[in-house]
Amino acid sequence: MNVDIKKIKAAETRNLRQLILRPHQKADELIYEDDEHPDTVHFGAYVQDEICGISSLYKHKLKGIDEIQSWRLRGMATSESCRGKGVGVLLMDECTKHIKNQNGFLFWCNARTTAEGFYEKFGMKRYGDVFTPDGLGEHVVMIKYL
Numbered sequence: 001m002n003v004d005i006k007k008i009k010a011a012e013t014r015n016l017r018q019l020i021l022r023p024h025q026k027a028d029e030l031i032y033e034d035d036e037h038p039d040t041v042h043f044g045a046y047v048q049d050e051i052c053g054i055s056s057l058y059k060h061k062l063k064g065i066d067e068i069q070s071w072r073l074r075g076m077a078t079s080e081s082c083r084g085k086g087v088g089v090l091l092m093d094e095c096t097k098h099i100k101n102q103n104g105f106l107f108w109c110n111a112r113t114t115a116e117g118f119y120e121k122f123g124m125k126r127y128g129d130v131f132t133p134d135g136l137g138e139h140v141v142m143i144k145y146l
């Protein structure tokens with residue numbers, strides 16, 4: 001499968017955000033804080049002209065770690081039709097590359113516990129206890145120092 005990873009606009013993430021991550025939420029809830037901030041970057045994975053994966057990076061600190069060079073991953077998803085074919089790896093690699101290019105140091109996310117094993121493949125580790133945001137299932141913070 002030929003996959004292109006491109007920078008995309010925040011608006012272009014929203015269909016997959018809703019379809020895969022938050023089907024119960026309305027359009028305005030799919031706008032995340034700082035989606036339009038100049039430091040924020042959104043990536044889309046394309047197979048031919050079809051978007052089949054998304055991820056977004058925000059220059060946000062993690063509560064409890066006073067590190068200014070901290071980057072948060074949000075909205076990481078691949079569409080069911082192209083899952084398990086390495087698209088997730090390509091998106092994570094692009095995110096890691098971007099953070100390193102920005103002299104970022106801490107890479108973190110609030111991960112669904114169902115995806116914890118995916119993040120562990122990139123050397124991310126659990127930080128703190130499991131928590132359950134409204135309607136989104138069990139989550140855990142995962143971190144990695146780059």
Ligand SMILES: CC(C)(COP(=O)(O)OP(=O)(O)OC[C@H]1O[C@@H](n2cnc3c(N)ncnc32)[C@H](O)[C@@H]1OP(=O)(O)O)[C@@H](O)C(=O)NCCC(=O)NCCS
Nearest residue numbers: 076077078083084085086087088089111112114115117118
């Ligand atoms: C998690 C997700 C983004 C992974 O994307 P993907 O395109 O399937 O990932 P890849 O095909 O690149 O898989 C890379 C590796 O991670 C593994 N993997 C994928 N999803 C996994 C999961 N949920 N748990 C454990 N391992 C996982 C794959 O088996 C593969 O392992 P391998 O290299 O040993 O073969 C995708 O499954 C998804 O969108 N899930 C639903 C939404 C979701 O949970 N997003 C994360 C929110 S925190």
